[in-house]
Amino acid sequence: MKSDGLLIVISGPSGVGKGTVCAKLLAAETKLKLSVSDTTRKPREGEKNGINYSFITKEQFLANMKNDAYLEWAEVYGNFYGTPKAAVEDNITIGRDTLLEIDPQGALLVKEQYPDGIFIFILPPNFETLEHRLRGRNTDTEETIRKRLHLFQEEIKQIPMYDYIVVNDDIEDTVKKVKAILDAEHLRFEHTLVYADLLAEVDKL
């Protein structure tokens, strides 16, 4: 008998550092598997198919959508992004913990389908820090930064649906906290087979 893997959803506003948290977590927790998203956008330099994303055509993506193959999907600036349902399900069924790094809108859709997932919201220490980080990335226009900050104020309202809140002040400390959450969740009564094993042992006495 094997326990199901845990579905761990890491979300938070744009610029909070979700990506770095997940990368460090995956490096430290070898048993954790990242769910690779499908996208229709072109690979950026250094990105590898099947590692960063599965790069597929718009036709493939639309066919997948039609077949209800995505846990959640979004269109951003004309490109599609989606989390393949089957990959997540297969992983969990074979007992592997599965990590989703996802925006709060996507997380909400995943929550509807996996209410027992472990939902972690990464927060900036404060608004100023988030604004500073968004500007520091040098990837967004002033208008986009304004939009992202405004979106964060909306996203905040969804936080009560999350199981855990982690403030990302120091990245190493944040990763340590998320690891503690994973360790603790594995010890939860409903996530362990220890009790079932014990009952079987008692039956034999």
Added chain:
Amino acid sequence: MKSDGLLIVISGPSGVGKGTVCAKLLAAETKLKLSVSDTTRKPREGEKNGINYSFITKEQFLANMKNDAYLEWAEVYGNFYGTPKAAVEDNITIGRDTLLEIDPQGALLVKEQYPDGIFIFILPPNFETLEHRLRGRNTDTEETIRKRLHLFQEEIKQIPMYDYIVVNDDIEDTVKKVKAILDAEHLRFEHTLVYADLLAEVDKL
């Protein structure tokens, strides 16, 4: 504004090593406070009043019982043991995490009064190990050991009411796991004031 402290209940069968787990946890987590029980038995060598137990007279104990001053109490071989309600409540109210080391029967009574407490059941790796440990203590007669092992088979039925199960195979590993549970619980949405603080910040924007 200050968050309430957490009530952490560590339970498990006699001989599983609850005491050692709690002692090591208290040494490592300076903010954690052990709830000191009242007892009517005489202090053993090395035991200090107010540290190991509050040693009180039978008359005092019975008066406290009458005043509903105990979260739970038990009579063991003619001696009374009780967990003072006020001390636990005061601790929690001032935001201090409070540790109870308690037998499964007592834990059940605490659960009724503090359903939001964090209940951790410490298990032996298997029955044989528990039996071996009970014999190794050299404090119990054969009859008492039999009774304790039989009691454990009854206590097992209550395990589903616990939040976490930790198998005490290696003591350092067990303490590490319980610490992860405490760290994770502090990050739970319902145990943090981060969200309230954030909403206050948004209001000011």
